[in-house]
Amino acid sequence: xxxxxxxxxxxxxxxxxxxxxxxxxxxxxxxxxxxxxxxxxxxxxxxxxxxxxxxxxxxxxxxxxxxxxxxxxxxxxxxxxxxxxxxxxxxxxxxxxxxxxxxxxxxxxxxxxxxxxxxxxxxxxxxxxxxxxxxxxxxxxxxxxxxxxxxxxxxxxxxxxxxxxxxxxxxxxxxxxxxxxxxxxxxxxxxxxxxxxxxxxxxxxxxxxxxxxxxxxxxxxxxxxxxxxxxxxxxxxxxxxxxxxxxxxxxxxxxxxxxxxxxxxxxxxxxxxxxxxxxxxxxxxxxxxxxxxxxxxxxxxxxxxxxxxxxxxxxxxxxxxxxxxxxxxxxxxxxxxxxxxxxxxxx
Amino acid sequence: xxxxxxxxxxxxxxxxxxxxxxxxxxxxxxxxxxxxxxxxxxxxxxxxxxxxxxxxxxxxxxxxxxxxxxxxxxxxxxxxxxxxxxxxxxxxxxxxxxxxxxxxxxxxxxxxxxxxxxxxxxxxxxxxxxxxxxxxxxxxxxxxxxxxxxxxxxxxxxxxxxxxxxxxxxxxxxxxxxxxxxxxxxxxxxxxxxxxxxxxxxxxxxxxxxxxxxxxxxxxxxxxxxxxxxxxxxxxxxxxxxxxxxxxxxxxxxxxxxxxxxxxxxxxxxxxxxxxxxxxxxxxxxxxxxxxxxxxxxxxxxxxxxxxxxxxxxxxxxxxxxxxxxxxxxxxxxxxxxxxxxxxxxxxxxxxxxxxxxxxxxxxxxxxxxxxxxxxx
Numbered sequence: 001x002x003x004x005x006x007x008x009x010x011x012x013x014x015x016x017x018x019x020x021x022x023x024x025x026x027x028x029x030x031x032x033x034x035x036x037x038x039x040x041x042x043x044x045x046x047x048x049x050x051x052x053x054x055x056x057x058x059x060x061x062x063x064x065x066x067x068x069x070x071x072x073x074x075x076x077x078x079x080x081x082x083x084x085x086x087x088x089x090x091x092x093x094x095x096x097x098x099x100x101x102x103x104x105x106x107x108x109x110x111x112x113x114x115x116x117x118x119x120x121x122x123x124x125x126x127x128x129x130x131x132x133x134x135x136x137x138x139x140x141x142x143x144x145x146x147x148x149x150x151x152x153x154x155x156x157x158x159x160x161x162x163x164x165x166x167x168x169x170x171x172x173x174x175x176x177x178x179x180x181x182x183x184x185x186x187x188x189x190x191x192x193x194x195x196x197x198x199x200x201x202x203x204x205x206x207x208x209x210x211x212x213x214x215x216x217x218x219x220x221x222x223x224x225x226x227x228x229x230x231x232x233x234x235x236x237x238x239x240x241x242x243x244x245x246x247x248x249x250x251x252x253x254x255x256x257x258x259x260x261x262x263x264x265x266x267x268x269x270x271x272x273x274x275x276x277x278x279x280x281x282x283x284x285x286x287x288x289x290x291x292x293x294x295x296x297x298x299x300x301x302x303x304x305x306x307x308x309x310x311x312x313x314x315x316x317x318x319x320x321x322x323x324x325x326x327x328x329x330x331x332x333x334x335x336x337x338x339x340x341x342x343x344x345x346x347x
Numbered sequence: 348x349x350x351x352x353x354x355x356x357x358x359x360x361x362x363x364x365x366x367x368x369x370x371x372x373x374x375x376x377x378x379x380x381x382x383x384x385x386x387x388x389x390x391x392x393x394x395x396x397x398x399x400x401x402x403x404x405x406x407x408x409x410x411x412x413x414x415x416x417x418x419x420x421x422x423x424x425x426x427x428x429x430x431x432x433x434x435x436x437x438x439x440x441x442x443x444x445x446x447x448x449x450x451x452x453x454x455x456x457x458x459x460x461x462x463x464x465x466x467x468x469x470x471x472x473x474x475x476x477x478x479x480x481x482x483x484x485x486x487x488x489x490x491x492x493x494x495x496x497x498x499x500x501x502x503x504x505x506x507x508x509x510x511x512x513x514x515x516x517x518x519x520x521x522x523x524x525x526x527x528x529x530x531x532x533x534x535x536x537x538x539x540x541x542x543x544x545x546x547x548x549x550x551x552x553x554x555x556x557x558x559x560x561x562x563x564x565x566x567x568x569x570x571x572x573x574x575x576x577x578x579x580x581x582x583x584x585x586x587x588x589x590x591x592x593x594x595x596x597x598x599x600x601x602x603x604x605x606x607x608x609x610x611x612x613x614x615x616x617x618x619x620x621x622x623x624x625x626x627x628x629x630x631x632x633x634x635x636x637x638x639x640x641x642x643x644x645x646x647x648x649x650x651x652x653x654x655x656x657x658x659x660x661x662x663x664x665x666x667x668x669x670x671x672x673x674x675x676x677x678x679x680x681x682x683x684x685x686x687x688x689x690x691x692x693x694x695x696x697x698x699x700x701x702x703x704x705x706x707x708x709x710x711x712x713x714x715x716x717x718x719x720x721x722x723x724x
Binding site: 181256259264 | 431461466468470471472475476479489493558559560564590
């Protein structure tokens with residue numbers, strides 16, 4: 001209950017704080033928010049676009065949340081996502097398989113690729129104590145350069161007609177569109193399924209409990225007979241696999257081919273999503289939906305309310321600022337609650 | 348005790364994040380300002396007509412005018428969807444924006460640009476333009492091609508202009524409701540290459556491209572051929588940034604060329620090209636930059652040599668007139684020197700030495716006349 005309240009306070013706080021900025025930029029904040037709301041929820045297409053925009057944020061947000069619950073900060077989600085998207089695009093375009101199997105193979109291949117991309121930092125962390133923030137960030141650049149090379153002119157995967165992209169994914173590997181005439185695709189169902197699975201795994205299985213225990217206190221976990229190294233490696237790979245899935249969903253569901261520039265930084269934005277969602281899969285889903293609304297609504301924001309698209313970036317930034325401020329608020333609430341408890345006990 | 352120490356820490360973190368978000372805010376402010384200036388400088392006529400008027404009613408396209416003059420004042424709605432570089436790139440986004448503004452002032456109606464920040468937004472942005480009753484929607488850059496094909500196929504009655512790529516169906520036939528405009532960048536770059544070949548003293552020239560894609564390669568090949576035609580001993584080194592929005596990397600590459608003894612850098616790096624001018628400016632006169640798409644002399648007046656220009660706005664205005672006249676025709680068209688659609692910066696051209704000017708003029712006539720064929724790849 002408290003958590004839902006904090007979520008709502010954070011979001012509303014950011015929107016209120018952004019209002020004077022919109023006014024300074026020369027627009028009416030109320031009509032801007034009306035356009036945002038109308039653009040994201042007011043029509044069939046808007047609603048579909050909100051879900052489409054939320055899908056990669058949700059899947060990547062889960063990747064961040066899972067690693068964080070295990071005490072790891074995976075900043076390499078973006079690179080793992082790119083690798084996943086590239087593998088899905090390559091399998092989708094270059095391999096021939098029956099319908100149904102093809103799409104599953106492409107997604108699993110992407111998940112495997114993402115997991116392998118996370119394996120190196122995981123092993124370095126578990127056995128050499130190298131901080132995962134450094135290694136995952138560095139591997140991002142490796143991923144960007146490798147993928148750019150593969151689809152550069154003369155690269156092995158580049159399309160004949162479209163620069164900086166692979167050939168179109170074959171129809172057998174497409175994630176079907178599920179709500180004509182919008183472009184909403186099966187990927188949103190996959191993402192929601194992954195979200196439910198992550199929640200179940202973290203809170204209803206022994207392995208998930210171990211993961212959270214290592215995250216909460218690795219020393220205590222070790223003394224309780226948990227193989228901390230094994231958990232660290234598995235957590236990081238799981239996080240990478242989720243990120244790889246996110247890339248596959250975008251490529252197979254939305255773009256129909258791997259574009260070198262398909263991700264505007266979903267992997268980085270998802271850190272904000274996971275923070276707003278308090279690292280809980282259900283919270284991440286709510287946060288992804290909110291950020292999805294901002295993205296989808298930004299079209300009407302520009303077209304109708306004549307507000308710069310950058311205002312959406314400003315609101316997102318304010319949300320992050322309020323998330324940070326929330327930590328302070330949370331402590332206040334906790335300390336006042338414990339003081340009340342003490343007084344009750346003492347008195 | 349720990350609590351009282353942690354709380355200021357949290358406040359500090361929050362403050363840092365606020366500062367960070369303010370930083371990105373002010374950065375975006377600069378971009379907007381830059382786009383305003385460049386749009387104003389790119390066209391003289393457009394400055395007054397902006398998208399201040401309310402959005403227009405639907406059903407515009409059903410009443411084409413008989414002549415170039417606007418029938419019902421604000422009836423037309425000229426829209427464009429930018430690529431990821433957005434407005435302020437001093438390149439084709441700004442040029443197309445200037446084009447729709449000029450169309451609005453010449454023909455009437457309103458002009459508006461919808462900016463895209465990510466690949467996934469191309470389809471919804473183009474669809475939004477169609478839903479808003481656009482008389483014509485301009486899409487810019489090769490990355491928007493798939494989205495253009497999807498939206499144009501779904502809306503066969505709407506009219507589109509595709510800049511820098513060909514929107515074709517799965518069989519490879521150009522769509523009939525999209526005017527796909529590509530440019531012979533190599534022909535304009537050939538002339539810029541002549542200027543470079545005659546200007547360089549160290550006989551070393553550097554090339555910084557955004558991505559190794561066909562239009563950029565056409566710039567490169569034409570430039571190289573032009574340079575060698577007047578100065579066979581000059582050498583050209585090439586490097587790519589890996590994107591069109593990275594001024595820091597462009598600056599670094601330009602610095603590398605100057606350090607290695609080059610005195611001219613040719614940038615085809617989109618919005619990131621700004622970095623090359625910054626580097627040259629810091630090093631002072633004698634370090635030249637050759638730009639792309641538009642005259643960029645205001646960025647570094649003492650260092651700007653010339654630009655291989657591309658009249659994107661002219662092409663957009665032409666298509667807008669075709670829509671207004673009812674003569675709009677889809678399909679693919681490639682514009683070059685013979686169409687006066689590419690060339691070198693005219694603003695700084697008169698200040699070049701007379702022999703350079705005459706060499707450029709001669710080559711220009713020869714290319715337009717067909718006696719010189721400029722390599723494209």
